[in-house]
Amino acid sequence: MATADPLLRVDNLEVSFGAVRALKGISLDVREGEVIALVGANGAGKSTTLRSISGLARAKSGTITFAGTVINKRTAPQIVRLGLAHSPEGRRLFGGLSVAENLRLGACTRSDPDGVARDTERMFTLFPILRERWRQLAGTLSGGEQQQLALARALMAAPRLLLLDEPSLGVAPLLVRHIFDALAELKRQGMTMLLVEQNIALALELADRAYVLRTGKVALSGIASELRSDDRVAQAYLGAAE
Amino acid sequence: MSQLEYIIQQVINAVSLGSLYALVAVGLSIVFGVLKLTNFAHGDVMMVGAFTTVLLIAAGMPFIPAMICGIAASAIAGFLIERIAYRPIRNAPDVTRLLTSLAVTYILENLGILLFTSSPRNFPLPDILNSSWQLSGGAITFTNINVLTVALTFVSLIGLGWFITRTTIGLGMRAAAEDMQAAQLVGLDVNKVIIVAFVVASAYAGLAGVLWAAQAGVVQPQMGFTPLLKAFVAAIIGGFGSISGALLGGYMLGALEIFIVAFLPDTVVPYRDAIVFALLIAFLLFRPGGLLQPNREIKL
Amino acid sequence: MRIPLAIAAAIVLAAIVAFGAPHVVGDYFVRVLLLIALNSILVLSLSLSNGFTGVFSLGHVGFIGAGAYAAGILSLTVQQKKALLPHLPDLLNWFSLPFLPATLAAGLFAAILAVIVGYPLMRLSGYFVSVATMGFLIIVNVVLINASDFTRGARTFTGVPLATTLPWVIGWLAVTLLVLSRLVYSPFGRRMKAVRDDTIAASAVGISVLRARLLAFVIGAFFAGVGGSLYAHYLGSFSPNTFYFAMTMNLIAMLVLGGMGSLSGAIIGVVCVSILSELLRGFERGFTIGDFTVPALFGASQIVLGFLFILIMIFRPKGIMGDRELTFGLSRRSANHNHKEGKDR
Secondary structure (H helix, E strand, O other): OOOOOEEEEEEEEEEEEOOOEEEEEEEEEEEOEEEEEEEEEEOOOOOHHHHHHHHOOOOOOEEEOOOEEOOOOEEEEEEEEOOEEEEEEOOOOOOOHHHHHHHHOOOEEEEHHHHHHHHHHHHHHHHHHHHHHHOEEEHOHHHHHHHHHHHHHHHOOOEEEEEEEEOOOOOOHHHHHHHHHHHHHHOOOEEEEEHHHHHHHHHHOOOEEEEEEEEEEEEEEEEEEEHHHOHHHHHHHHHOOO | OOHHHHHHHHHHHHHHHHHHHHHHHHHHHHHHHHHHOOOOOHHHHHHHHHHHHHHHOOOOOOOOHHHHHHHHHHHHHHHHHHHHHHHHOOOOOOOOOOHHHHHHHHHHHHHHHHHHHHOEEOOOOOHHHOOEEEEEEOOEEEEHHHHHHHHHHHHHHHHHHHHHHOHHHHHHHHHHHHHHHHHHHOOOOOOHHHHHHHHHHHHHHHHHHHHHHHHHHHEOOOOOOHHHHHHHHHHHOOOOHHHHHHHHHHHHHHHHHHHHHOOOOOOOOHHHHHHHHHHHHHHHHHHHOOOOOOOOOOOO | OOOOOHHHHHHHHHHHHHHHHHHHOHHHHHHHHHHHHHHHHHHHHHHHHHHHOOOOOOHHHHHHHHHHHHHHHHHEEEEHHHHHHHOHHHHHOOOOOOHHHHHHHHHHHHHHEEEEEEEEOOOOOOHHHHHHHHHHHHHHHHHHHEEEEEEOOOOEEEOOOOOOOOOHHHHHHHHHHHHHHHHOHHHHHHHHHHHHHHHHHHOOOOOOOOOOOHHHHHHHHHHHHHOOOOOHHOOOOOOOOHOHHHHHHHHHHHHHHHHHHHHHHHHHHHHHHHHHHHHHHHHHOEEEEOOEEOOOOOHHHHHHHHHHHHHHHHHOOOOOOOOOOOOOOHHHHHHHHHHHHHEEE
16 A cells, blocks of 8 residues: 555645635645656745645645645644655755754754764765865855755755755856756655756756646646646746736 | 052953843843743843742852752743743734733732832842952952852853754754744754743843842842843844844943943943943944844844 | 714713712722823823834833923922922023923923934834833933932922812813824824834835834824823822833733723723722732731732733733724714725825
């Protein structure tokens, strides 16, 4: 049974902010080992979807099931402990803390010092710049370095599923390539990811499958490589008002 | 008495007074950092520690254990205040939380009056702490309680520095102060962080309360009020919410007050507190982030 | 402009209470009634900035104190000034003002002070403005204690004629209510509330945030000064610490209990807290039930009030009235009023 069930299943999720209906019934699933891209225009509800999965936004209705547990009503820290890490939009690093301290907090839910030490070494191979910046305050890093730290901080929780919100935002073009190489390496190692990304080309290149959101609904979904040549994806961006 | 000796004496006074301000301001800043709450009840938590210490000394306990019990009593008081009054309104608007802390102050102060009346009581300081050192033939004097104040301030701050850089919960306190939501996203138990922050801040209040009362020689229910207001000024000068800022602000305020008293004309001296609070207003207007956070945004 | 029947009725009723009450009930109740009316003026004046514009000032009592001392100095007789304030500057020591002009002058003095203080401070928000105005209150206190040529310093300021009678207070309360209700439910009042509810949006649609806040602050200070004068002429003698944190806490408790965005709420808050305090004060003195004697418990009434306050913050943070008003049929008028303005645009 375990192989058939997806790791994450979102079923008819609705979220409102006051009178504004941000999500109007979204359903999606992520299977173990998959990389799923969530694309769509600004305001389509991509970030809100991630935020309700990780417990920052409350669902009005619908269910979110992660590894067999319904997590709608769980708090964000509880969800992290279940093995779901979220690298949020805008990175949200602790700027007054050093790189080392940020990574240490990323692992604050864990009680296996050896595993944490191993994962720290893994982060150094994945993102060598972090070793150089080890004692530096996170707030003094460049945009690209900060993004790498944000990814590493989320990975330090040893998650089964990683939510990534706009890893290319505010990063110099050269470094975007670098970051997506690291994500590809993670995928090769078997990390399951749900990725929100403005840069559709990059996202669809990395992902196995994708969901296209439009004004709070799933407009389109399918195999990433097929969607790459699908005109309706571009329409979803341009025709957001419709 | 030479000019130099006079100046050295004033520096000693400034360090001693500044240590007290720094101790109070650090506690205020810890709570403000994590909860964005201007905790008026902090001064009354000082009072709890000071009264506990005085009562235990009166019951025959030696000074040091009595002081430790006083600090513990303050920590417990802080824990209870957070639990009973502040937790239910944690997500309420700023004004609601500010008002709640005023109400807690009001309750604690009147509870103090109810139990101990508002007249001051003697602080039974052991003779050894009262004895003074005379240097340069009496031109420079200070007592052992001054020495103890400065020493305990340093020791406790080194301990705090270790706590907030070496322990996960201490790192969590700093992280939560910067970005509460991000702290939750890495899986920090925010409740635990807040409780620990309150207990640590209240223990600081307890230590400050005992030392303040020991220096003043008396305890009374309203004793926390003046140090609280001064600590507000110190914390804001340094950068509200920043522990190192509170430290810097505390010593700067101590130095400023001693400077006013020692070097300005007698007609100005009674207006010392007016000058201090005018400085507070000036900082809020022109540098709301304090000395250490010059770029902090402030919106109309 | 026609005066609606309800206002006329309210004025008549107030006049009957003001002049009739002393003949019907005892001195104690007249005193309670007077204090309720007096505190209503103070809380209403506080509600303008703290409730309607969302600038939570902790310095309001500074204006009340300034008004009380200003009025006190003005209304002492020339002989008293020579005896009590021998170093008073020549400008002030040769005359004595009657009650009404002294009160108006006190209001004006507080208002001018508010312009000077508010012009910089009304740029601040949130806890910044609360802490800064608290700084102002402390500065006023320090000045009152040290400017002993004017205030007798920390010693009691005494000799102010006991001119504050129930009709005077009710009259001033009526004026305060009339002015504030016209202000709050006018286009300017809507601007004030817009500034409170969403500062950024308000400034985006062209409302001057500073001007709206400053005007509310200054008008509030005027009535605080007036209230201060009434207080001074009620007490006869007072000291700088009469106008300090205890009074601040008391007024804030009344305002918050009643509801911060409502004029009638402010008065309801005053009535509730006053009655409660009176009841608890009896309790506090100690009493005997049968063989059982409860000793005097000084501070107990404040403790009960404090807990009540916290319960309100937790369970009903908008107070009894919130933003609503008790209108007694006046609501139709204000609805029409709004409607007409909508058409003018």
